Amino acid sequence: MAGVLVLDVADDIRLRLGEPTVAALARRFGPAGRCLTCGERLGAAPLSVRAYRDHAGIITLVAYHAECAASA
Numbered sequence: 001m002a003g004v005l006v007l008d009v010a011d012d013i014r015l016r017l018g019e020p021t022v023a024a025l026a027r028r029f030g031p032a033g034r035c036l037t038c039g040e041r042l043g044a045a046p047l048s049v050r051a052y053r054d055h056a057g058i059i060t061l062v063a064y065h066a067e068c069a070a071s072a
Contacts, residue, residue, distance in 0.1 A: 013049075013071060025061065025063075035064050035068050035069075036062055037068035037069050038065065040065070042063060045065055045066065045067075046065075046066040047065065048063070048064050048065070048069055048070055048071040049062065049071050050062050050064065050071060051072065
């Protein structure tokens with residue numbers, strides 16, 4: 001299907017985040033983005049997502065290739 005983004009999310013993460021959050025991640029972390037570990041395009045490979053909280057409590061989600069970094 002042309003133009004359809006498939007975001008491969010582990011079942012346990014999908015259950016914890018819920019479908020609306022997984023859908024939002026799919027829109028945010030499209031295949032044109034880059035992995036912050038290796039710098040290569042994310043593409044259609046499985047992703048991991050890490051959440052970072054700053055001192056003000058703002059949470060930033062960052063996508064990586066699943067093989068470059070584990071979800072956290």
